[in-house]
Amino acid sequence: MNIGRTPGERAVNGRVALYGHDTMGLGHLRRNLALSAALRAAGAREALVLTGAREVGRFPLPPGVDVLVLPGIAKRDDGTYRSRRLTAPVDDVVALRRDVLRSALTAFAPDLMVVDKVARGFRGELEPALRALRDRGTRLVLGLRDVLDAPAAATAEWRRLRTTEALREHYDEVWVYGDRRVSDLAADCAVPPSVRRLLTYTGFLAAGRPTADVPPPEGPFTLCLLGGGQDGAALAQAFARAPRPTGTTPVLVTGPHLPSTVADTLRAAHPGLCVVDFCEDPAAWARRAAAVVCMGGYNTVAELLATDVPVLVVPRVAPRAEQLVRARRLSERGAVDDLHPADLTPALLGAWLSEAARRPRTPRTGIDLDGMTRVGRLARAHLEEARRAG
Incomplete structure (x- = not known):
């Protein structure tokens, strides 16, 4: 560092x-x-x-x-x-x-x-x-x-x-x-x-953040980031069930606050899913991922804006609309894609992952x-x- x-x-x-x-x-x-x-x-x-x-x-x-x-x-x-x-x-x-x-x-x-x-x-x-x-x-x-x-x-x-x-x-x-x-x-x-x-x-607060030497998962992978994880169960379950782009491993970073029963159930039901509860530098993994799905918290989104990986934000909508507003405004500028959690399904998520994994990597410009x-x-x-x- x-x-x-x-x-x-x-x-x-x-x-x-x-x-x-x-x-x-x-x-x-x-x-x-x-x-x-x-x-x-x-x-x-x-x-x-x-x-x-x-x-x-x-x-x-x-x-x-x-x-x-x-x-x-x-x-x-x-x-x-x-x-x-x-x-x-x-x-x-x-x-x-x-x-x-x-x-x-x-x-x-x-x-x-x-x-x-x-x-x-x-x-x-x-x-x-x-x-x-x-x-x-x-x-x-x-x-x-x-x-x-x-x-x-x-x-x-x-x-x-x-x-x-x-x-x-x-x-x-x-x-x-x-x-x-x-x-x-x-x-x-x-x-x-x-x-x-x-x-x-x-x-x-995107470019120039401290970095950590965190070895990424081996081989091609897609990544799902739940932030702290307290309210990330629905996104975690949809990501686990989503069809996977050919040749990729799905990697789920749950955050320490996702209930352990949810994480244990996902591990048991989806043997090909890599589940970790914590990563001190998610952006380092995101740079190596084929595509990233995340919730819409400020830090997660800011770190991802400094990468060129395709990002789909599935924001929290209650008790605050903060994440929804952020996701929509950034989506309107073409910086990320966004999906309302009411529309979230494994099939839709799988289709986005498959398409996003084939996109050319493009740095995000026009945003400070x-x-x-x-x-x-x-x-x-x-x-x-x-x-x-x-």
Whole structure:
């Protein structure tokens, strides 16, 4: 993993903290780990990633990066929340997380903090820490996916969470991890002009992500990626039953949250199916695959955009329409194909795999995929500002 600085670039020598509430899947965690590498490469001395995902131990950490794991919270299929492992009510777990976050961040004293998606933290758990960091001069940035939900729902959530007020009170900038020509978050969320000036569209966090030496499966293969896997059973079953392009092996990466009973049943019923629960660098496998089928989470899609492999996105449609909106907009630009899960059948999936496996490989152009580089430059400016202010 190469996270070295550009030759001749001096270290800024600042500390960075990255927070993700991590209530569903591994997207927030994977994004923050990738960002931590980019920020270290931009000159930060060290980074601390704060996460509720215990699966962080399965990923390699860049030099100078460490992790603080918070008590976990999980999102149910209906959009409500529960404690992931403790028996305490979720409000008690949030109170515990709030105290841990304030103590840890006050002690770590970052020069820059990047908050993922929720400006006040899950149920406001970051509020005390944000006030303390602002008082000490920490630069605060909110990082947002390209799409939060369908526009009406995104606007409603923006207002319900009092995001505008949080931005005015705490934040120096908002990084939108997408291409405004594909998705305009300011329009989708009806962001008021008073804070729209804070928004910077970085491009997708696609090119330049850290890579891992993960040997791909042997021989020609097709690939199915379920992200965290929590709600990927239907796609996994359709992929397992789909007719296979001649001479290829179907490889299913379930993610650690797919119920083990589903994975065991698939292994027993489909002996020719290769089932693995985790791959630390799915993009490395995707580059070698004949075709890829995936769900529509931000990180999975962003990584695949940086390849030339044909991709079919079968998005989650509830409780949020985020994945559906992303898949449709990228499909309209010809970057991916998309299929509504209501239309998913093994036969249709097999037909797509057979056709896609014969396509010529074509790099994706016309979409800004350089978010990692741009984030590094933006972070460096914040760290230098923090040093001058200090």
